[in-house]
Amino acid sequence: MTALDNRTERRWASLDLNEILSNWARHAPSGSGSDGAVDPEVIVFGGGIPDPESLPSAGLIAAARRVLEHDGPGALEYGGTQGELILREWLAERLNRQEDAGVSAEHFVLTNGSGQAIEMAIRTFVDPGDVILVERPTYSGGLRPMRAYKAEIADVEMDADGVLPEAFEQTVTRLVAAGKRPKLFYTMPTLHNPTGITTSVPRREAIVELCDRFVILIAEDDAYGEIRVEGQRPPSYYKIAGGQGALRLSTVSKMLATGLRIGWITGPKEIVDTFVRLRYDGGLSPFLVRTVAEFCVSGDEDRHLETVLPIYKEKRDRMLSALDERCARYASWTHPEGGFFVWVTLADAVDPAKLQDAMAQEKVIARPGTQFFAGAGGARNLRLCFSTATIPEIEEGIRRLGRAIEQAV
């Protein structure tokens, strides 16, 4: 059709893509993990996805209709990069009710899930070579953008009460002595992914003191905070720190649906303004955000949580009792007060490589513990997600896991 069709040789035809990629693109790791396409006979305790049966489709349809019928043009035009006010106001009121945080809509910026929130925090505060502190283990989806932006990652030990302030202080002191710049503490102190652990309030207070002393910004990922089925909600780092030097990152992914891709950062106004300003993607869809806001403001979100929290409690309980029955001999595990995960530690007698093979044979999938460590570690761990599978699948899946473990001894 054009003069170029007959050229036999173009430089692009033989070009190695690596020759033209930016340095950033050449070294950055892949941005997402996945359980892959899966045989329907396999039972998957994989990604953190809400219970599919109770997704509130009807409420979302009704919310979308109300939004477009009442203000179609408003919802279908650019909304700016901070995100629609109506959702930020609802989020502020909710957080104030939960912990008297003293926030208003101006303390929130909406993001494309907590994934974009994490990336935004990193690129705004972390230069290549700066250090990000994380828990050991930590959320795998946080590690990928940290590596993409060439942060050095330093992990800090945790126990059943969360991160250890003494270990945190030692790590920071060692880093500073080595001339490093610890910039950010990325932490999931509540219903932690992958372990389900909640960091105690005294530990949080000690961490705030340390982060203030060393001028380290706390980025609290609270993706699972609303999925609490027992125990008390602790105050956020943002609250404990008096609204200074701390961000709270969250999302509707766990409390509502992963397919909406709406997250947010709560933080000091000056930092939120910086996130809003340094953004080139035009912000989230006002139609989408207003639909979710309408769902929330109408009370549907509270009703939805009243429906799903008992389901998650039941699923957690069934998984824990199945583990007791089938896996107690060669494994131990956490007893989370909510969230989506149980974290399994295998006895020394279990051969992790053999276990992988045996689980494949038995057709049961869990996330390998190694994904959740910044460095070596996790070979003797598995993360089991109890939110997505049905109760019969949970019981059958843990039965299969028990058999696989026996085979790997």
Place this chain on the structure above:
Amino acid sequence: MTALDNRTERRWASLDLNEILSNWARHAPSGSGSDGAVDPEVIVFGGGIPDPESLPSAGLIAAARRVLEHDGPGALEYGGTQGELILREWLAERLNRQEDAGVSAEHFVLTNGSGQAIEMAIRTFVDPGDVILVERPTYSGGLRPMRAYKAEIADVEMDADGVLPEAFEQTVTRLVAAGKRPKLFYTMPTLHNPTGITTSVPRREAIVELCDRFVILIAEDDAYGEIRVEGQRPPSYYKIAGGQGALRLSTVSKMLATGLRIGWITGPKEIVDTFVRLRYDGGLSPFLVRTVAEFCVSGDEDRHLETVLPIYKEKRDRMLSALDERCARYASWTHPEGGFFVWVTLADAVDPAKLQDAMAQEKVIARPGTQFFAGAGGARNLRLCFSTATIPEIEEGIRRLGRAIEQAV
């Protein structure tokens, strides 16, 4: 409530935010322009926003309902970072019908509007100091991320047939001789923003030859390609280049609604795979994308274009004839075959600073030409958007502009 409440002095309280921002954040420019909050008596020929009266709210409500009723869980779970297949298939079929491009769904990645598409192309291919070539003038929303990623920007002259290949070659030759690395040509060859000009096919062919010779990736922004009210659609750079060394960036923002935030990049599979991989935001909302896909696949998008294109033709014609009537003495302007904009050049007799004041007095807003230049330039230009205002507003607004120009002579 906590031990920290009584501390009188925290380091964060007195910290200058600049001390802890990354280098990237310290130098990056603000990501969005805006016409600001506007007095309702002011007539705005500002941002490129579709006709508000004809936004297809009812069709989108129906599409959202069909999506959630037929596959709620599918639409409400993570969809991966390439974007829902159904929309990529529709886009591929459409492009093949328009220009026999030989593409399939694998040649597309969905993005948060064309804004994210532009940022993705830059960060994947451009290191700080590398050169991005642009037209003179060019889209202001493209310049901001180029500056954020510290690209050097080199602009190339254009005339009524688009960019000048001789000027392009001279610029590239000069850059290469100076040891620079021209990496990307960001261009809007069809219904160009801000001028409305369409680059001729021979010019495109010459540019492809040059970009192949110098190994420069072409990033064609085709945001306005569907908004053609007369003349022939030329083949894309991607088509002319035989699917190598060229990307096509587009969006539903102009053909449907800006508030949906769905864009895409079409490109060689290897490059698309790289974009999909190097992404940390979890991808677009499957619910949102499937809603738009359902709207498109059902034929609603074609019907919508049949409705709006005559409206845009009428608005353009009314603006051009109002300009003839009111502004011909001290200004000239482009006659675009579509898109949303007319580009005005003021006669030397007009004082641009006086014109700003007179336009504020007359209550009419247009985008100053300076926004669209990488360097100096544009002081004698205005971009007028005809898509958003009503026809009476267009006629009254141009009357006001005519009076303002007379006052600025």
